[in-house]
Amino acid sequence: AFFAEQGIEPETFSKVYNAFSVDTKTRRANLLTRQYGVTGVPALVVNGKYRVSGTHVTSYGEMVEVVNYLIEKERALKSQDSMGTPTTTTTPNSLDAPITITP
Known part of the structure; x- marks a missing residue:
């Protein structure tokens, strides 16, 4: 709903959000968060x-x-x-x- 309110089509958001590069960066961020003890x-x-x-x-x-x-x-x-x-x-x-x- 938030992205739709900002003029972003749900399909566009879903495609970008589920992209391999976003998934890779999210996994890396989660790993670093644990390793750094955040x-x-x-x-x-x-x-x-x-x-x-x-x-x-x-x-x-x-x-x-x-x-x-x-x-x-x-x-x-x-x-x-x-x-x-x-x-x-x-x-x-x-x-x-x-x-x-x-x-």
Whole structure:
């Protein structure tokens, strides 16, 4: 009903929704959700290393600040890697070991 109200034909919606590519992406998203340990929203994962959820911050603004900090940290590490500088991070880069960041 929602899509029909937006002017999308039911047949068109059904065809796109049931497409192989949508199914593949949905399965991948579900797998990553489990692997990252995401149990609710909001939750963001930065570079497969850090999981930041709404239960660990006091506001959405704080969540954005934490995520931005982690993004900059990862960019700096990537920059060091590309220049051949050894990095000293001990954070696992694995889907099997997500880390929860508590500000």
